[in-house]
Amino acid sequence: MSLLSPSFYKHLLSNSTDLLSVMDENGKFRFLGDSIRSILGYDPEELVGKSVLDFIHAEDLPIALDSLRKVLGEDKMQVPPIRFKSKHKGWRWLSCTGTNFLHDPDIAGIITNSRDITETVEAESEKDLHQAYYISLFQEHPDAVFSIDRNGYFRTINKNFAIITGYSAKETLHQHFLKVIQPDEAAIAKAAFDLTLTGETFSNEIRIRDARGNKRLLNLSLLPVYINGRVEAVQGIAKDITELKRSQRLIKEQAKQLSNLVESITEPFFALNSEWRFTYVNKAFCSFVGENCDYFIGRIVWDVFKGIESSKFYSKCHEVAETNNTQYFEENYALNKDLTLRFSIFPSDGGIAVHFIDSTAQIAIQRELEKLSLVASKTSNGVVIMDATGKIEWVNDGFTRLTGFGKEEALGKIPSSFLQGRDTDPLTSLRVAEGYKNQRYFSEEIVNYRKCGEKYWVKVDVSPIKNATGDLINYIAIQTDITEKKKAEANQLKLTDDLYKHNLNLQQFTYMVSHNLRAPVANALGLSGLVKKLDKEAPQFATALDKLHTSISQLDGVIKDINSILSARDADKSLPREPVNLNKIIQEVLDSFVDELDEKEASVNLQVDGSFEMTSNRAYLYSIMYNLVSNAIKYKATNRQFELNISVIKDERGFVISVTDNGLGMDMQLVQSQLFQLYKRFHPNxxxxxxxxxxxxxxxxxxxxxxxxESAPDKGTTFKLLLGAKHV
Incomplete structure (x- = not known):
């Protein structure tokens, strides 16, 4: 068969729907097929010599770099979809395959085959988005949403289904829907379900019995679910309207009560129609004016109160009638200038309604408060005056200096709504709210935030102000900045904690000196006495000198370790760390007990890989192993040969060092809570x-x-040390 001509390959590359290219090992284009024009809009000459990385989206660069690195070590690999900068169409998604031909002298490069999958990626993204919308709509819908198969069994329910019915998913799924229907409405529910299976929709009210046996009224909508042109399931939405219906009944009852209530209002109230004629007056208004109620009905208000056309009351009444906006204001009573009335005028049934109170006495109290405010304005503490609902009516200059908020910014707001923040203790906030609710004096220390966002501590003293009849009028809050006091308290706590840790360190180092030096010193003393008694020419003399040298070397090593730790502590640094060979340090510990182990004819089994090494504090590791071996020897059983097993295993978490003996053991149920406490002993003999x-x-x-x-009486004890591989 004859070879295909070069023109054939050129024609193939020019008309391929895929983009073929050749890159060097650094990612620079050496060759690009003509299909790059149709795919990305570039001429091949524009990209030859340029790095592919310059055209990759910043978020996809790590993928591209990793893929380039991997293909250099492999023959072929599939690159995850990445975005490539198009000349005219922005970013395009490409699916690429890279094949390593660097070793081939005819190619000497990496051949990439790329396909534009932008439409596919965007379609999948759109599909995922629609799916997410549906799931969110289903699961987060405020009503109960569910689906039922053709046989009437629940297939899916959302979380609010369980809230409304009281039945969990486990109790509901694969159960028949009639389980939750009120028995006397089962026939209606079944008919509605059958109707929906024919392709019709259903919407009506239906009663169910929830898991607690309570009757609930639902507004139910059933919708057919078509699959391949056939209704295969029913989707339902049920809104709990039990409380709504109950509220509607209450509204009717309350409307009737309101009619009676308006009649019994103790403050003056009347209503006018669009012709300014009285349509209603209550007894309090008639008593205030000094006329019979029948006198007003049907009469024009301006005929009853002549000469008030220049008053604010007159203009405000017309403003409400024209704009339908409620008006609140104060004005001296036109017929008695010594009285100040506070009016509320609001639109009502094509006319207006007027309610007013005699605020003369309250104004006098307000003037007293203004005097107090004058005094409060001169104090350095923050002073806040609030109304009976807790909204700010006045703040002093000290409040502005303390918080950064001006008077205009604070008026009408509840202090907690703009002063408290992320680090404010919720329990303290709750106590403050309870203090206001109880209308009693209270004091709290709380974290607030200045306008600039700075956090500060403040002591708040809140006093309620009541009138002669015991009704709440105002709150007065005094705010004192205690930030420095809190800082001093925190510093004191830190100092106490540091002192405790310092004393604990001293205790540890003292114990290390007394215990870790004891064995080599004792050995050295014993050997030095033995050397004096031996003949220098005797073989035992050289052996004793070697052991003496070993003990002194161990003593020197312990002293160096302790000095290193003390130096690090004095310099306020963390414990010094160095590579430690676990087999070597465990062997050093065992060597320090060689005489005792020989004397007790102990069976010692050491299973430690000689290559196991970790970065840690050598002195601490030695001290830990020394104490565990010492304890094993000290608490050995007298009725059997002493066995000591030490093993080290390594996993992805680090090292596990196990020290197991067959000694006296302990009852863990009795000693668990005290096992590691200071000066606690469990074998008094x-x-x-x-x-x-x-x-x-x-x-x-x-x-x-x-x-x-792990331990058991007369069985032995196992200590396991779980040590991280990197930072122990």
């Missing part, structure tokens, strides 16, 4: 101070690890 395990736990936690214990 055995010598010890009860500080070893306390030190072990403290040191394990200091290097970022955990310790676990």
């Amino acid at each position: 055995t010598h010890g101070k009860g500080v070893g395990l306390f030190l072990v736990k403290t040191q394990v936690e200091a290097i970022g690890g955990k310790i676990e214990v």
